[in-house]
Amino acid sequence: xxxxxxxxxxxxxxxxxxxxxxxxxxxxxxxxxxxxxxxxxxxxxxxxxxxxxxxxxxxxxxxxxxxxxxxxxxxxxxxxxxxxxxxxxxxxxxxxxxxxxxxxxxxxxxxxxxxxxxxxxxxxxxxxxxxxxxxxxxxxxxxxxxxxxxxxxxxxxxxxxxxxxxxxxxxxxxxxxxxxxxxxxxxxxxxxxxxxxxxxxxxxxxxxxxxxxxxxxxxxxxxxxxxxxxxxxxxxxxxxxxxxxxxxxxxxxxxxxxxxxxxxxxxxxxxxxxxxxxxxxxxxxxxxxxxxxxxxxxxxxxxxxxxxxxxxxxxxxxxxxxxxxxxxxxxxxxxxxxx
Numbered sequence: 001x002x003x004x005x006x007x008x009x010x011x012x013x014x015x016x017x018x019x020x021x022x023x024x025x026x027x028x029x030x031x032x033x034x035x036x037x038x039x040x041x042x043x044x045x046x047x048x049x050x051x052x053x054x055x056x057x058x059x060x061x062x063x064x065x066x067x068x069x070x071x072x073x074x075x076x077x078x079x080x081x082x083x084x085x086x087x088x089x090x091x092x093x094x095x096x097x098x099x100x101x102x103x104x105x106x107x108x109x110x111x112x113x114x115x116x117x118x119x120x121x122x123x124x125x126x127x128x129x130x131x132x133x134x135x136x137x138x139x140x141x142x143x144x145x146x147x148x149x150x151x152x153x154x155x156x157x158x159x160x161x162x163x164x165x166x167x168x169x170x171x172x173x174x175x176x177x178x179x180x181x182x183x184x185x186x187x188x189x190x191x192x193x194x195x196x197x198x199x200x201x202x203x204x205x206x207x208x209x210x211x212x213x214x215x216x217x218x219x220x221x222x223x224x225x226x227x228x229x230x231x232x233x234x235x236x237x238x239x240x241x242x243x244x245x246x247x248x249x250x251x252x253x254x255x256x257x258x259x260x261x262x263x264x265x266x267x268x269x270x271x272x273x274x275x276x277x278x279x280x281x282x283x284x285x286x287x288x289x290x291x292x293x294x295x296x297x298x299x300x301x302x303x304x305x306x307x308x309x310x311x312x313x314x315x316x317x318x319x320x321x322x323x324x325x326x327x328x329x330x331x332x333x334x335x336x337x338x339x
Contacts, residue, residue, distance in 0.1 A: 107159075166197045242273040247278050279324065
């Protein structure tokens with residue numbers, strides 16, 4: 001009988017995407033947190049798409065002085081402590097540069113709560129490019145990749161804190177020129193760093209264009225997380241992308257859509273593709289524009305409602321473990337994934 005690791009490795013060979021550099025490491029590879037490297041096996045239960053702070057002012061007026069770290073910490077710590085008590089060990093913060101990424105804030109929150117927090121490099125090209133700095137339009141894809149690679153190798157914003165993944169965003173229909181440049185830059189950066197690419201995408205048309213661009217760079221789709229895939233209504237598109245090797249990120253979980261998430265995840269289980277599914281809330285969102293940061297959404301629906309609902313629907317403990325522990329580890333461990 002094949003071991004689980006060999007089964008997954010064989011599945012990727014059959015789909016035509018043999019990945020180099022010990023693709024499934026059995027926990028020997030590392031992830032990068034704001035407090036340094038961590039063995040992938042120690043990630044534990046993980047939320048792969050959440051936010052601490054997001055500032056919507058846009059790149060033109062962006063200024064980290066718009067918030068005080070101590071105010072954010074006071075507001076956010078109770079939510080992170082509750083999450084830790086729920087059994088979560090790692091939270092991936094998906095707020096990119098020029099949208100509120102504050103790596104010193106994340107580091108302090110990690111130290112105070114004991115949660116592993118993971119930050120990112122990359123640029124957000126959605127929302128009519130409001131959050132792109134001017135140089136993103138002027139520089140080439142390789143120049144942008146060099147910026148992001150430098151953060152990965154040397155640290156972010158004159159710190160020694162390094163990103164654990166690449167976060168980009170593209171327009172949600174056929175890709176614009178700037179979106180194509182961002183995904184190419186992400187591909188080049190991945191080849192240099194082994195950081196997985198999480199792209200705010202939504203509908204399938206853009207996702208498949210991104211996958212094709214990465215394949216042209218000889219980057220395996222296994223290096224690509226299709227962020228906000230739940231927006232795509234045709235779940236058969238999940239099958240196609242997952243068989244290519246892409247991660248299907250269902251990351252808009254909240255208290256009122258738990259039943260829908262059970263259906264989506266069950267669908268992937270019936271197609272024997274549960275090993276390519278990631279789940280999270282896209283919650284949090286301290287907004288410095290609003291009094292006391294506005295309404296902050298909890299991170300615990302997955303633990304308090306989704307997991308019990310999945311168990312009631314016949315999911316085993318091993319399948320829950322695959323979704324919430326093993327898949328995040330396999331997605332975020334640092335390794336170059338080439339075709």
